[in-house]
Amino acid sequence: MRFRSLIYSEILLLRFVQFLCLSQGYDFFYFVQMWAGSYCDTKKGCCYPTTGKPTTNFTIHGLWPHYSNDKSPSNCNGNSPFDQTKISDLMSRMQNSWPTVACPKNSGTKFWSHEWKKHGTCSESVLDQHAYFEAGLNIKDKVNLLQILENAGIKPDDKFYKVDDIKEAIKAGTGHTPAVECNNDPSRSSQLYQVYLCVDTSGSDIIECPVIPIRKCNASIQFPIF
Template sequence: MKSFYLILVVQSLFVVSAFSQSFDFFYFVQQWPGSYCDTKKSCCFPSSGKPDADFGIHGLWPNYKDGSYPSNCDPDSHFDQSQISGVLRRMRSEWPTLACPSNDGIQFWAHEWEKHGTCSALDQHAYFQTTLDLKNQVNLLQSLTSAGIEPNGNTYSLESIKDAIKQDVGYTPFVECNNDSSGNSQLYQIYHCVDNSASKLIECPVFPRGRCGSQIEFPTF
């Protein structure tokens, strides 16, 4: 009987280990709300009110080194709001939704968990807590404003933005742009990479596709 239970434990550990190694790294993605809102599509503030003028979390996404990624790994694992009850205040502040119509963020967080979190080898509470903790490590607005790069509608060089973040955070970011309502390129999302245990930042094995121009706008919010 002891041998039987030992086999079950070993098999369980193997499954957990295999699953945890089924992707190579995470993208940790933060978004500038001014750029989300300053598009032809516009935005809606969450039911909790206008978010702070700070980068908000978009997500923590498992990825492969070939540029592809797993998604929706467990269709039976649905978002459970009770799992984030202890961090709900931080979720509203640091992981706000800007989608229309105005809402409480539950649909956004459910999407992130079900598409990406179920592939993370973390349980729901750990997934959201870990992502919030990463934001504490990567204070993008502080990195940029300390270098004189402020969200005032001015244009800055892409290289100066990347250099300011790398100097402060210690790792090379990927900068994603979108277009404002007039078609101008603007600072939209910043990607950093995290090892597949979600325990530390790393240099990105591969960057997402897409590129910004050499000069980009940092809009107000």
């Protein structure tokens, strides 16, 4: 009897934590775009999805709820699993703009499921599953990072560019300050990996970041071919 009482108490506590996470909301989103050329140009390497090599462009990594105190909610509702049928009408856009290059080769479902469970469920009080993924796709359509950078003479040609010039070009193109994240290729060269912009709580508009994430990069970084 005592054991059953403990189990029941744990269930109530879990439900309370899930409710608290959902009710606390969030203050903004980080919208993170990735350059697949840099993901692939590491010792770990990459695998193209079953639909083929992604287009030569930045792709979505995620739409991540965040607090103004620089903390992030995560895994907010274990009772809201990813359901691909809910985004079936978005599938062609997902495959084009939100693909996976993780190994082993796959369709992207595992990646999307992870993003929904870890991040999407924490915005569920505002955006249901369909609205969450559609919001990310719509923001991507508004922000063509590759075109913005190429307009500033910054191209994925394996050359090195000043990270400050990259940030300034993106700010000029979007009207808002980005954060730039780098990774390293097998020879330890620092390369352009991800770009962070901030989005309002409705998932509709880019805003100035309440908190700009600190990501270390060398002064000059490589923009690898993909």
